[in-house]
Amino acid sequence: MPGLLRGVARTAVVAGTATAVSNRVSRRQQGRWAAQEAAPAYQQPAQEPQAYQPPPQTTPLADDMSSKIDQLKQLGELKSQGVLTDAEFEEQKRRLLA
Structure with missing residues (x-):
């Protein structure tokens, strides 16, 4: 049973990490698109590109x-x-900060 919990915990950590990374990439890309769309609105036609x-x-x-x-x-x-568990938490924290 402890092995099953450990596997579930690892899966949860991996899924949570993947979700966080995916969300951050999406936000960053949306920011870049917004910056590109907003840039032409500030240019005046008389100016050179x-x-x-x-x-x-x-x-x-x-x-x-x-x-x-x-x-x-x-x-x-x-x-x-x-x-x-406390031991599993400490091990994952050690791996993350290494």
């Missing part, structure tokens, strides 16, 4: 840290729900 400037990039470190924080929150929720 401006060279394309990509939107400012967030630092990978900040994105990575926010995803780790989200994953830690999910692990904490699983632990508080009783899906993960």
Whole structure:
């Protein structure tokens, strides 16, 4: 029975992580599309076309840290729900922060 719970917990962590990453990618892409659609509205016809400037990039470190924080929150929720034991929580946290 503990093996089954461990498998369910892993599946929940993986699914939660995949959902968080997917949502973040969708939000980022929607932001880029909105920026591209809004840029032509500000140009006046008398001006020469401006060279394309990509939107400012967030630092990978900040994105990575926010995803780790989200994953830690999910692990904490699983632990508080009783899906993960203290040892399993600590092991997953160690892997995430390594």
